[in-house]
Amino acid sequence: MSQIFKPTANAVARLGIAIGFGVVVGSLVLLDLLTRSPYGTEVNVAREQPVPFSHKHHANMGIDCRYCHTSVEEGAFAGIPPTKTCMNCHSQIFNDSPMLEPVRESWKTGESLQWNRVHDLPQFVYFNHSIHVAKGIGCSTCHGRVDQMPLTRKVNTLYMGWCLDCHRAPEKFVRPKDKIFDMAWQPPPNQREVGLELLKEYKIDTEHYKMLDCYLCHR
Amino acid sequence: MSASAPEKPMGYTEIPEVLDLNHTYDTATDKINDVILKKKTPMPIAVAMGICFLLVGLLFTTITKLVSTGIGIWGNNQPVAWAFDIINFVWWIGIGHAGTLISAILFLFRQEWRTSINRFAEAMTIFAVMCAGMYPVLHVGRPWLAYWLLPYVNVMQMWPQFRSPLMWDVFAVSTYFTISLLFWYTGLIPDLASLRDRAKTRVSRVVTGILSMGWRGSARHWQRYDIIYLLLAGLSTPLVVSVHSIVSLDFAVAQLPGWHTTIFPPYFVAGAVYSGFAMVLTLAIPVRAYFGFKDFITQRHLDAMSKVMLATGLIVIYGYAMEAFIALVYSGNPNEAFMMKNRMFGPYGWSYWLLILCNGVIPQLLWLKRVRLHTPTLWVISIVINIGMWLERFVIIVTSLHRDFVPSSWGMYAPTKWDIFMFIGTIGFFGFMMCLFLRFIPMFAGFELRELLHKKKSPPH
Numbered sequence: 001m002s003q004i005f006k007p008t009a010n011a012v013a014r015l016g017i018a019i020g021f022g023v024v025v026g027s028l029v030l031l032d033l034l035t036r037s038p039y040g041t042e043v044n045v046a047r048e049q050p051v052p053f054s055h056k057h058h059a060n061m062g063i064d065c066r067y068c069h070t071s072v073e074e075g076a077f078a079g080i081p082p083t084k085t086c087m088n089c090h091s092q093i094f095n096d097s098p099m100l101e102p103v104r105e106s107w108k109t110g111e112s113l114q115w116n117r118v119h120d121l122p123q124f125v126y127f128n129h130s131i132h133v134a135k136g137i138g139c140s141t142c143h144g145r146v147d148q149m150p151l152t153r154k155v156n157t158l159y160m161g162w163c164l165d166c167h168r169a170p171e172k173f174v175r176p177k178d179k180i181f182d183m184a185w186q187p188p189p190n191q192r193e194v195g196l197e198l199l200k201e202y203k204i205d206t207e208h209y210k211m212l213d214c215y216l217c218h219r
Numbered sequence: 220m221s222a223s224a225p226e227k228p229m230g231y232t233e234i235p236e237v238l239d240l241n242h243t244y245d246t247a248t249d250k251i252n253d254v255i256l257k258k259k260t261p262m263p264i265a266v267a268m269g270i271c272f273l274l275v276g277l278l279f280t281t282i283t284k285l286v287s288t289g290i291g292i293w294g295n296n297q298p299v300a301w302a303f304d305i306i307n308f309v310w311w312i313g314i315g316h317a318g319t320l321i322s323a324i325l326f327l328f329r330q331e332w333r334t335s336i337n338r339f340a341e342a343m344t345i346f347a348v349m350c351a352g353m354y355p356v357l358h359v360g361r362p363w364l365a366y367w368l369l370p371y372v373n374v375m376q377m378w379p380q381f382r383s384p385l386m387w388d389v390f391a392v393s394t395y396f397t398i399s400l401l402f403w404y405t406g407l408i409p410d411l412a413s414l415r416d417r418a419k420t421r422v423s424r425v426v427t428g429i430l431s432m433g434w435r436g437s438a439r440h441w442q443r444y445d446i447i448y449l450l451l452a453g454l455s456t457p458l459v460v461s462v463h464s465i466v467s468l469d470f471a472v473a474q475l476p477g478w479h480t481t482i483f484p485p486y487f488v489a490g491a492v493y494s495g496f497a498m499v500l501t502l503a504i505p506v507r508a509y510f511g512f513k514d515f516i517t518q519r520h521l522d523a524m525s526k527v528m529l530a531t532g533l534i535v536i537y538g539y540a541m542e543a544f545i546a547l548v549y550s551g552n553p554n555e556a557f558m559m560k561n562r563m564f565g566p567y568g569w570s571y572w573l574l575i576l577c578n579g580v581i582p583q584l585l586w587l588k589r590v591r592l593h594t595p596t597l598w599v600i601s602i603v604i605n606i607g608m609w610l611e612r613f614v615i616i617v618t619s620l621h622r623d624f625v626p627s628s629w630g631m632y633a634p635t636k637w638d639i640f641m642f643i644g645t646i647g648f649f650g651f652m653m654c655l656f657l658r659f660i661p662m663f664a665g666f667e668l669r670e671l672l673h674k675k676k677s678p679p680h
Contacts (some may be wrong), residue, residue, distance in 0.1 A: 004424050010433045035374055161376035 046151035047116045050102045059147035064179040076128040126219045134201045136174035167211045171195030239514030244669045251665045266656035274647020281640040292637045296424045298623045299632035302315025306359045306612040311351035317495025318428040323455035330525045332669045334513045341403040346652040348396045351644040384468040391465040410661040463491040476558035477619030486538030493531040494608035500601035523592040532582045562618040577607025
């Protein structure tokens with residue numbers, strides 16, 4: 001009885017192994033690239049909001065971050081302002097702008113504006129704004145130049161690896177107390193020395209893995 | 220069995236050759252291949268397959284319930300945080316060990332009686348490791364995240380905990396499975412080719428043609444085959460020892476009395492081989508009867524396997540004795556002594572004495588040649604040993620955990636119905652896979668049997 005497979009089948013089989021290997025490795029690499037791409041991280045992707053709020057516009061008028069994000073120095077959550085805060089100004093200025101209709105609607109009905117969260121950490125992560133502010137981490141270190149964003153977007157992935165970048169070497173990122181809300185702050189050329197000094201001042205212990213304890217964030 | 224055999228003492232029973240020498244190459248090959256190509260499945264095997272299939276359904280139902288609800292449906296909870304899941308994991312992994320031992324170590328030692336049972340035992344290994352693997356993966360509670368056990372570059376910048384023996388398990392078991400599968404498949408290729416050459420229908424010719432990977436049996440093929448087979452045997456040999464040693468470290472590395480002991484690795488390995496051979500016998504005895512393979516798996520095989528069981532069983536008993544001696548006398552540690560007394564006379568004392576009966580006392584019958592050659596008794600003993608080895612893991616895990624250091628955290632453990640469903644479900648899965656194997660894959664290494672036939676029949680050269 002003749003064989004069903006001709007000798008060329010061997011070449012086909014070898015090619016098949018090569019292709020199969022390529023497909024498996026390729027899809028794993030692709031998956032990893034997708035996870036790290038804006039598609040997976042939503043970095044630099046502006047979210048749809050009920051009102052196209054511009055941080056750039058408001059910050060350039062000299063409004064301090066804390067005017068709206070009132071609890072950033074005391075609480076875990078920096079705070080989203082109530083409609084009242086908007087109406088402090090917008091009852092007087094742009095008070096007939098169609099863009100602000102949802103704000104006025106909210107003011108009238110008492111229903112909160114439903115903002116879409118841009119920096120959304122999973123529920124199993126404990127994060128506290130106040131400790132970061134108190135220990136010399138400025139707004140722009142994590143949130144980027146929000147004062148230059150017409151529409152709010154993330155500039156960092158918020159992946160655990162990104163958190164660890166700083167928790168492993170905080171001296172690269174800490175800044176003096178008076179620069180926390182300085183959006184234009186850049187690390188000076190001698191950041192390493194300054195940073196190590198600041199770690200002592202802030203009593204940040206990098207020696208005993210305290211900053212890397214699982215329990216620090218996963219409580 | 221030649222006529223000119225010297226006179227034997229009264230009552231001496233001749234142990235037959237490793238295979239029936241009336242076979243020729245053709246009849247041997249046909250007999251193996253006909254199971255797949257021509258014969259109908261024997262009725263008892265078909266019935267067993269049906270029952271096993273239902274149990275596979277039960278297994279999948281249980282897993283669905285488990286994944287959708289959470290592992291709270293199992294009976295294990297503090298202080299007995301490990302129970303059926305880990306007992307069964309260790310039990311199945313242990314059963315797998317006979318396959319590797321037979322295929323690798325007995326191959327390197329050129330044991331002729333290995334030839335008829337290696338394919339069978341290797342298949343058993345692979346299916347047993349599959350059953351074993353289900354338990355830890357499901358025990359983590361979120362099996363879809365089980366890939367976190369692998370060290371890969373990830374956005375969390377996290378590595379698995381390399382200091383944990385559970386991590387070593389991941390490597391030990393996955394290596395074991397991979398090597399066993401490769402070894403099994405490599406050995407299958409020449410047999411699949413002979414199946415291909417005898418297949419009649421187009422479907423079976425195509426399937427066996429693809430699976431035999433273009434094997435033509437040329438001298439070059441055989442030369443390469445021999446090298447790769449020897450290499451794989453060499454690679455598997457340390458695995459026989461390493462896998463169960465590492466499994467034992469899951470316990471030995473912990474500081475719990477009853478677990479924290481250096482005798483565990485060798486004692487676990489001996490136990491694994493013990494239970495593995497018991498399982499080979501449990502399966503081989505009905506298979507040789509129902510498929511009519513008493514000419515390939517002869518009394519000599521059963522006898523040899525019984526002796527391996529007897530030897531490893533003695534090591535295991537020595538392990539039990541040492542365990543008790545160290546805990547009660549040698550350590551001088553009150554916690555160790557308490558654990559041992561509790562193990563023997565505490566609320567689970569029955570399991571300890573049942574274990575001693577199953578693993579220690581009953582297998583001593585194997586000293587008697589009459590018992591070794593009496594197949595039904597041997598079959599029952601093999602099942603008793605399987606039960607005994609399961610009890611051993613139950614005793615080690617449950618009796619050590621349920622009496623914590625602080626009496627306020629003492630507790631009792633009882634399996635829930637889902638624990639039991641899961642266990643019999645994996646037994647069904649194992650049986651079902653074995654039945655598929657018997658039906659679709661040559662259950663003997665045909666070319667090795669032909670080689671053995673040649674060696675036995677032709678004068679030494």
